[in-house]
Amino acid sequence: MEIKDPDYEGIINKLLELKPSGGCDFCGSSNLSIHGKLYQLTAFSQGKLLIGAATIPLVVVQCDKCGKIDLFNAIHLGIVKAEGENNG
Numbered sequence: 001m002e003i004k005d006p007d008y009e010g011i012i013n014k015l016l017e018l019k020p021s022g023g024c025d026f027c028g029s030s031n032l033s034i035h036g037k038l039y040q041l042t043a044f045s046q047g048k049l050l051i052g053a054a055t056i057p058l059v060v061v062q063c064d065k066c067g068k069i070d071l072f073n074a075i076h077l078g079i080v081k082a083e084g085e086n087n088g
Helices: 008-018
Strands: 032-042 055-063 069-073
Touching (some): 008 032, 008 055
16 A cells, blocks of 8 residues: 555654664764555464455565664554554
8 A cells, every 4th residue: 555645754754753862773874765665464273374364554665775674563653554444
């Protein structure tokens, strides 16, 4: 799923504010990029795909210097509404 009307800079700034030291926790760089699509994490099921299983929508943030990837909950960041919230 594409991130609708992405404010990549706003998302990065919010994440940098949440982290006391800011930037990549591996190399320290503050040059971060957001992948333009949302990904999802599902519960482990011994290698079987569970249709209809609960998922967590994720924003993928990558350090431009070392390539480290971090995953953030898209609901918590306000990019996706939680299940049951009015999507209108």
